[in-house]
Amino acid sequence: MSAERSAVVVGGGVAGLATAALLARDGWSVDVLERSDAVGGRAGTWESGGFRFDTGPSWLLMPEVFERFFAEAGTTLAERLDLVTLDPAYRVLFEDGDPLEVVADRAANLATFEAAEPGAGAALDRYLRSARSTYETALRRFLYTSFDTPGGLLHPEVALQGHRLAPLLLRSLESFVARRFREPRLRQVLGYPAVFLGTSPDRAPSMYHLMSALDLEGGVRYPRGGFGRLVDALADVAREAGARLRTGWEVTAVTTRATGAGAAGAGAEGAGAEGAGAEGARPGRAGRHAAVTGVRCTDPGGVERHLPAALVVGAADLHHVETRLLPPALQTYPEAWWRRRDPGPGGVLAMLGVRGRVPQLAHHTLLFTRDWRRNFADIAAGVVPEPASAYVCAPSRTDPTVAPPDHENLFVLVPVPADPGLGRGGVDGRGAPAVERVADAAIDQLARWAGVPDLAERVVVRRTVGPGDFAADLHAWRGGMLGPGHTLRQSAFLRAGNASRKVAGLYYAGSGTIPGVGLPMCLISAEILRDRVRREVGAPGAAGRAGSRAPTRARRPRVGAP
Template structure:
């Protein structure tokens, strides 16, 4: 394969940056176009008054995935990041019961479960053992694949595990947990990973109990400097591979040329590049043999392609589950917050109603929430002696809920959700003066996700990991209508989250290697 083949990556989130770096390392001449003023996408950053906030991901799980990705670029996580283990991994407050801490050590968690429920320790030991085995199978056979051939699912290991795997797909996570634990607090702790997947415990396949091998056994890490440091590291590696990163560049169309029906009956067109508007308002055309849509998949398909060339037309999106939206609250708080751990969860009593409300388009009240205080670990994110507090409240994926704003200036529904979450955290954690100590306040609503990130229906994460939207049933990473157009990111396989986006970049690279070969000095694409 010769150097100099032009490629364009649309979107500077973690999948776009990682995919661009891997393609450039393979010899592609890569331009990455990011609509926003900085790269990162959902993994962005915002600062004010000496406080600096990560605006998206805040959990560092699946460390082996990060290590594998960095290894592909000739480095390591240790070389790129200063990772700190969190203990407790997280703290959980309940509406009507005592809080529980989940430790970095499995033995401590077994003891916590045993105190909460006689026999709970032994039940958790069996549960985590099952999670470990399922996670290992998923890593080897389900995550690092594009599902282009049934042979990928015919491995001997899968055959020996099929008696376990099929029931795990057919049964919900909620039912799987309920069959092993009776204490509602323990059920909520083990069901919560469904939220990481943009779903609800009763709509998430119990296959995903594998995530309990990550936090209950593997522990939780934090990169000093925040997740913006991770973005900076991947962006720097991409540039080192020769990627040209352009911010403030809005791609307005993927350009194509018609393919003759006789020569390619399975394709209607091939990519020729993209049209984009630059920071100065001028429009240009970037020629490319390969285009990677690493922005929101719905936007790439329905906003950048004509109807006849869409693999995922609008009618199909109407049948899909967008997962939850969110109200985010960034608070700079004067003084310390020893009552909170780095990660803190607040679970309401009527757990199922929370999820049902979101699925049916209603804002839950009261609502479960997540709080992150990275200044408990990282002194660089807040002034000395103060705390950086981030709140996330899941709500319906509905831009009509509105925009956030500064100092309570967002739309009323967004600010009401934020006020309620602040009040609930203050009451449950025993911080009665919390509201009076707030020096910086900013909210973000579903309309901001839609406007700033082109997020489908203002969703927080991407399409939910229901059975019909997981593994081989999730959107694939290549267009079926346009040769040379590929996809990466949370909307496609393998799914939601920073580790999944890194895996998405790798399987994109692998598929391009298989399918794009040089012919007579240029690249032939399928």
């Protein structure tokens, strides 16, 4: 296929695979270049000793987003994944106070809150009504948009709710919850979703109380076989649409050619001679100095290559794409921009294969420390909290395929500062000392709080991951675990956009750009990128002409079709 119809997606994580599937269905000839030996990115898989661990996402929320994506890809969610609703959704262990369980029943959760604090059941009912309304407005008006035009923000629905939405952006989630609930455990349960957004309750806008509509009444799902099955499904639909997935390919530069009035400013810095003449992306849009011609890369054999393309999608870490793959003159988000941004937390992960069963744990178990504010303040200050709040996933409580018989698969996550200097993890305790200390403390804490005193002695497989691994393996900015945190100045239209302002034909998808971090957001980012490309470039397939808009729903392909 000619360069005018070729697209390169840099990064084979969830956003990259989803983007490849949608662009290929629009008629683009798509190559996905992934530097690792397997696709998936943060949503990786590791196997050892009969255990299969998900190394990243482990909560499936917002199933309607997954349903919509697979419909856009010409198939169905039910055909691709076998989802189980978890009950309980999760269990919470506290340094002070009795445990709480959130279950897959709204009325039961209201009763749990009422038992913990008189009047809290009715307060939670009102809270969830607000959360549901805010969530549905966000789905309709804020999540599926590039914010490249003011239409969404000026919609009558947004104007009518402005008196309610504006305060939600200006007040913190912590204060929003505190005005409605006194019991510390309940405040923690409602504030913790901020961590899924890469921030803390005191820094997340209260707009994100909408997250409680997802777990307290919407339920938490799990794909049988683990989250690696989701990656497999995305890879399958991308290939079926015609995309080529290339692993072991390292992209070293986005190549460009100077255009229009920006030619002098871009100069040789902005253009590689390779691929000059690719005309698929419209050059000369206001403020753009160059147009993409493709990427320079190294193949698995170490051979340097140039792949010509009219469209390049940076689905890898946005900081890396902007500051390492482009020259300074063509960076929309240069290093000075990043110095004023919040990377969100880092993480220490411990994957543990445990002999015998651990019935004290649910599929998801959260451990919350007494000094909640100090825990988050330490992370923001670059200090590893002691003790630290933590999260434990035990998928073998639901799925017998992820561990040998009479064993448990435990995934422990401890939020820590985004600091690659803490080091990398390793197998059997051979990681950096700082990383192994965090893992040891978390195992000891879990043993004491959950009442499993011999837990450490029963570990037969152990692997740790630290911020240094996120930085080295994923090019994650400052070793961040999730992506830039959803603080006020990094949410919605204040987040990094999904198109370069200086290079025509260069777009972005994934956790660094809109709408944000998490699996659903990465799928949404692929869809809004596809729609923006249709508006600005056109679809080279059946729609044919630049500027035309292909139908949103396309016919479902035969399984296995090229």
